[in-house]
Amino acid sequence: MKCAIAIAVAAAALASAAATPAKIVARASSSAASSATGTSSGSLPTVTVKGNAFFAGNDRFYIRGVDYQPGGSSGAADPISNIAGCTRDIVEFKKLGINTVRVYTVDNTANHDQCMAALAAAGIYLALDVNTPKYSLNRGDPGPSYNADYLQSIFATIDAFAKYDNTLLFFSGNEVINSDNNTNCAPYVKAVNRDMKQYIGSRGYRSIPVGYSAADVESNRYEMATYMNCGTDDQRSDFFAFNDYSWCDPSSYQQSGWDQKVAQYGNYSIPLFLSEYGCIKGPRTFEEVASLYGTEMTPVYSGGLVYEYSEEGNGYGLVTISGSSVTEESDFQNLASEFSKNQPSGDGGYKSSGTPSTCPAHSNTWEVTAFTGDELPAIPSGAAAYMKSGAGKGPGLSGTGSQNAGGASTGTATPGSGSVTAVASSGSGGSGAAASAAASSAAQALMAGEMGVAPFVCGAVVLVSSLLGASLL
Numbered sequence: 396m397k398c399a400i401a402i403a404v405a406a407a408a409l410a411s412a413a414a415t416p417a418k419i420v421a422r423a424s425s426s427a428a429s430s431a432t433g434t435s436s437g438s439l440p441t442v443t444v445k446g447n448a449f450f451a452g453n454d455r456f457y458i459r460g461v462d463y464q465p466g467g468s469s470g471a472a473d474p475i476s477n478i479a480g481c482t483r484d485i486v487e488f489k490k491l492g493i494n495t496v497r498v499y500t501v502d503n504t505a506n507h508d509q510c511m512a513a514l515a516a517a518g519i520y521l522a523l524d525v526n527t528p529k530y531s532l533n534r535g536d537p538g539p540s541y542n543a544d545y546l547q548s549i550f551a552t553i554d555a556f557a558k559y560d561n562t563l564l565f566f567s568g569n570e571v572i573n574s575d576n577n578t579n580c581a582p583y584v585k586a587v588n589r590d591m592k593q594y595i596g597s598r599g600y601r602s603i604p605v606g607y608s609a610a611d612v613e614s615n616r617y618e619m620a621t622y623m624n625c626g627t628d629d630q631r632s633d634f635f636a637f638n639d640y641s642w643c644d645p646s647s648y649q650q651s652g653w654d655q656k657v658a659q660y661g662n663y664s665i666p667l668f669l670s671e672y673g674c675i676k677g678p679r680t681f682e683e684v685a686s687l688y689g690t691e692m693t694p695v696y697s698g699g700l701v702y703e704y705s706e707e708g709n710g711y712g713l714v715t716i717s718g719s720s721v722t723e724e725s726d727f728q729n730l731a732s733e734f735s736k737n738q739p740s741g742d743g744g745y746k747s748s749g750t751p752s753t754c755p756a757h758s759n760t761w762e763v764t765a766f767t768g769d770e771l772p773a774i775p776s777g778a779a780a781y782m783k784s785g786a787g788k789g790p791g792l793s794g795t796g797s798q799n800a801g802g803a804s805t806g807t808a809t810p811g812s813g814s815v816t817a818v819a820s821s822g823s824g825g826s827g828a829a830a831s832a833a834a835s836s837a838a839q840a841l842m843a844g845e846m847g848v849a850p851f852v853c854g855a856v857v858l859v860s861s862l863l864g865a866s867l868l
């Protein structure tokens with residue numbers, strides 16, 4: 396996200412994902428009542444990845460959503476544990492006709508049952524960032540921050556949300572890289588993504604997609620996309636998303652350059668979507684919605700998330716929240732109208748199979764010098780045990796923080812070391828007890844003698860923000 400004044404606040408932002416509302420709502424309504432108090436959030440079909448698209452059951456699923464961050468990026472509040480807020484805002488989500496919200500921060504010790512059930516009843520999925528301001532990679536010095544305490548927190552967040560059918564996907568990171576001179580963070584971002592996938596598989600959860608949300612930085616975005624989709628199966632992301640503010644109304648598919656972004660990613664083999672969009676330089680009529688869900692883009696893109704639901708002082712809000720009341724801004728109706736007019740049908744021309752990308756070579760804009768090609772940091776040894784035993788109770792939003800906690804990675808991973816080698820016996824992904832399995836250990840993952848020093852200094856120090864992919868608004 397970008398904003399007029401670069402303030403290094405932290406990060407989290409919300410996102411939303413959307414699907415085909417009418418169908419989802421219909422399915423959800425039958426189960427809404429029964430799900431109100433349970434841990435299951437109703438009968439929304441779980442979303443899976445096929446080729447370069449998402450599917451809900453047999454139907455192509457397009458993310459049609461908003462970023463949901465009431466309180467702003469510096470607040471680090473958990474909107475999914477706030478039942479009053481959630482109830483208040485779902486009324487507006489339904490008016491918008493969305494099927495997804497992105498949430499940038501949650502408290503992994505809080506209860507989320509009621510809000511998740513209410514979202515499901517409204518046909519809405521959750522796209523969730525697992526990082527918090529205190530538990531995240533430090534883009535200024537990523538090596539030490541990729542440690543066991545950090546992974547324990549994000550694994551605990553997975554535990555807290557894997558049980559909900561309407562958990563759409565997890566973002567492993569948000570805008571960690573925001574400049575060419577911190578592209579050296581990329582191996583850490585990708586290692587975290589790998590570890591999350593391994594944790595989900597090892598704990599016996601369903602295959603909830605895991606991927607990264609990249610900043611709107613033209614010079615290295617394509618490299619990052621190919622990087623997250625290269626290497627061995629265990630290393631590769633389930634999807635890729637990026638933030639894009641290049642379409643400013645009045646504009647067009649060509650004028651915005653979105654046509655180029657379709658051409659450039661035409662062979663990309665995993666789902667791709669916009670994790671934030673909605674330029675505010677123009678009148679904000681949301682003309683881009685017609686392109687995003689139109690036949691020129693659906694073969695390559697799976698929708699996106701408008702930044703952002705509530706006004707937080709940066710001009711991007713679709714509504715203004717005041718206590719229990721919500722006031723719709725003028726662009727709210729524009730967006731609702733565009734969503735309602737643009738509902739793709741059929742499979743949108745997706746590709747059912749494709750070829751993974753080739754890892755990017757070193758260049759002026761891709762300054763990865765340690766862990767080159769498909770090399771990645773090994774999982775920190777203290778974190779490998781979580782695959783078998785579960786992460787246990789998370790630190791929530793008030794823990795002491797992980798960035799300087801010690802217990803960092805000490806070597807290079809063996810390709811394939813992130814594969815799931817054993818699955819916990821509680822197939823439904825229970826809370827952690829009965830794991831009968833042993834996932835690949837950190838010891839196996841280490842390659843002796845390849846420990847590097849350089850990787851622990853990642854390019855430039857970036858402002859103050861140590862937060863998770865702390866975006867600069």
Ligand SMILES: *[C@@H]1O[C@H](CO)[C@@H](O)[C@H](O)[C@H]1NC(C)=O
Pocket residue numbers: 658659660661662
């Ligand atoms: C996609 O693949 C085709 C066939 O291999 C190739 O001709 C084309 O250049 C590729 N496009 C991109 C953007 O890489």
Ligand SMILES: *[C@@H]1O[C@H](CO)[C@@H](O)[C@H](O)[C@H]1NC(C)=O
Pocket residue numbers: 573574575576577854855856
């Ligand atoms: C890194 O690049 C950004 C521009 O993208 C620049 O503002 C910043 O000063 C650079 N940092 C260093 C340490 O060179």
